Each structure stands twice: as C-alpha cells, then as structure tokens.
Amino acid sequence: MTNPSRAPLVDVVLPCLNEAEALPWVLSRIPPGWRAVVVDNGSTDGSADIARGLGATVVDEPRRGFGAACHAGLASATADVVCFCDCDASLDPTSLLPFVEAVRSGDADLVLGRRRPRARGAWPVHARVGNLVLARLLRRRTGLRLHDLGPLRAARREPLLELGLTDRRSGYPLQMVVRAADEGWRIAERDVPYLPRTGVSKVTGTWRGTWQAVRDMSRVLAEPAASAHAVQEGSPR
Template sequence: MRPLIPICSFCLRRVGGVIETSPSSAAPVDVVLPCLDEAEALPWVLGRIPSGWRAIVVDNGSVDNSPDIARALGAHVVHEPRRGFGAACHAGLTAATADIVCFCDCDASLDPALLPAVGGPVLDGSADLVLGRRRPVTRRAWPLHARLANLELARLIRRRTGLRLHDLGPMRAARRQSLLALDLTDRRSGYPLQMVVRAADAGWRVAETDVPYRPRTGRSKVTGTWRGTWHAVRDMRAVLAERPVTDPVSAATTPGTGR
C-alpha cells in the first residue's frame, strides 16, 4: 500500500465519534457515500472520514434507520428516492460544494481514512481522476464471480479507451466541476464506468492507487449474487457501447489543460 499523501490542515475535530466542523471554513473535500441499509457500518465508516472533510451520506431508500444514524454522527444527509447506485452517487455529486469530491462505499469494505492517498494526486494536479485499486485482504472480501467480472471489465475498458486499469474501484476522486461537465447519465451500476469512459474520451489523466479491500458489512446489493453481478455487467456493457463524445463542449471538460 502506498503511503498516505497529506493534503492540508483543517478546522475540524472529533468528539465521541461525532464530526464537528468549524463554521468559519468550508470543507476542502466532500466525500460522497451512497447508502442503502448500512446502519451497522455507518458508525465505523463516518468515524474514519479524514479530519476536515465533509461526509455526504446519500440515502437511497433505507429502512434500517441509516439516515438518522448518519445525521446524528454529523454527516450531511441527502435523500435520493430513485433506486440505483448511479442515482445515489450523482445526487451526492450535485449536493457537494467542495472543489474536490471523493466517492467511497458505505459498507466498511474500504477505509475512508485512506482517501487522502486517492485525493492527493487530484489536489496537487498530477492526475484528473484517481481510482482506488482494491487489494483483497482475505478471499472472503471479494467473491470469485465478482473478481472475474472485474477482470473482464478491465479488459473491455482497455479495449474501449486504451486505459490499462486493473479495477473499476468505487473509491475515487476528481474535481467536482469537471465531473459535472462530463454530463453522466447512467443512474444504475454503469455510473462508475461511464465516469471513467467519458473521462478517457475527454483526455483526462486517470491513475490508480492500491487500497486494501475487506469483507463488507452485510450483503452487497450489486455483486452479492451471480444475478446481481450479471445485471451490473449488463449495465456496464451498455456504457461501453456508447460512442465517444466528440462535441466541442465535452472536449472542453479536460481539467488542467486549458481546453
């Protein structure tokens, strides 16, 4: 695992696991956490958010008190009634106000304390989009069918975009305005892939950094079954079939190039 990259110092402290922010300063990074029935994982996840960063928990129809738990722990809670991973992620992106936005799963499989290593290259200008490449710490962390699907997607991404990625990791970071300019439209499992594909089409510098991947709390809503994995692959194949965007407006979304 690569060393954490320090970002900056912030006006924030933690008291008893509750995030307290200083009213005199805005959060430098917003962390979008799509959430569907993650009451068990939320206390640990929110307790690991880097100091000074704002957690945006996007509730996607939970019935287990997740929104109340997140709010009590100091997170900003957004409600997205449309079911879908992409719908929740995009609702969080539009609710964000910080220049840099990170995304992270809310099931305790990924440690938010490692987000500075993901967001650092975006902040220092050496990358436009950084993905956390998942490195399972146990076999139980990543079921065989999910790993096989991920390998196939990496191959398809390479063929479609030329990017030699190893993982379509859910932990990622980019600049908010640049992400909005990509005009992402998928609201299901294809959202993270569409972000990568459109970023590549726009000439973004895309990078990976290793992050440990642990067994999640509860059961995955997407890849916990063969059927769920198949639906995810189907959504992503539809994204890969999209024609590259070549209009002048989209070409102007390349961060840091002056285009």
C-alpha cells in the same frame, strides 16, 4: 468531520442503502476537515438518522440505483474535490488521502482505487471475474490499462459535473471513467485494502447482481465516443 459553518476541504459521497451497522465505522474514518455526504437511497433500517447523529450531511435520493445515489451526492457537494466511497465498511475512507493529494497537485485528474483483498471472501470470485472482463473491455474502448473499476475514487467537482454523466444504475462508475478518458483526463490507479463488507451486498454479492452490473456497464461501453454526451438523463438503463 468538518464544522458545518466552514466549507469542507473535501466532500466524500457515500451512497447508502441499509448500512446502519457499517456507518459508525465508516464515518469515524472520514479525515478531519472533510465532509461525509451520505446519500440515503431508500433505507428502512434507520441509516439516515444514524448518519445525521454522527455528524454527516444526509441527502435523500428516492430513485433507486447506485448511479442515482452517487450523482445526487455529487450534485449536493460544494468542495473543490469530491471523493466516492462505498458505505459498507469494505473500504477505508482514509485511503483517499493520497488520492486527494494527487488531484490537488495536478498529478492526476481522476484517481481510482485498485482493490486488494485483505481477507478470504472479501471479494467474491464472480464479482472479481466480472470486474476483470470489464477492465479488458475498457482497455479496448479507451486504451486505459486499469485493473479495477471499484468505487473508491477522487476528482475535482466541476470537471466531474461537466462530464454530463447520465447512467443512474451500476454503469455510473464506468461511465465516469469512459467519459473522462474521452476528454483526455489523466487517470491514475492506487492500491487500497479491500475488507469483507458489513451486511449483505446489494449488487455484487450474488451472481445475479454481478450480471446486472456487468450488463449496465456493457451498455456504457457501447456508447460511441462522439455521441456519448448526447445521451439523455431519462434514457432507460
């Protein structure tokens, strides 16, 4: 990871809730010169201390929620390009290298990872079905022919902040795509290997978690394009 005295080439935001077991592998895969920004979302297993010990920048976000953690990381980032990656070892941060290249070259404004399972059980059926439904709803809403709304992604920091993202729960990744599409961003999708996660999933590991995520995202899709940016941060999700 980057020397703290130098500006990072890229910031990788890693939302974290009790991922002590996965952190060593994830942080070892951060490309040289990039900075890992681990956003601790209330861990009780020592994740924050482990991340610090491995050289990551740790941001504390006490308000629970995937979106809350992601946005806290984005707000703390300083690099021109910011990436997002799960912290459970299901996704390899090195897969982000071509994402960043596409953003820097101007070929795309936002690059998303299309998850390709590498082992049986890496992507539970209920989670995959929920993702498929949302991808189809997104196509109706924006015209984008995307296959996945996964967490691995890259874009420039300032434009991301200007999107005015307000969702602080599971709808955050989808809201990013919807608002980017409304702003005319060029959005690309790249295949990435998807591995069985380390530990227990907090969202899509159960039918209930998947249903909650789909419900959060459905609310995002219901936002009218013209008034989406008028939603206040404190609105219930």
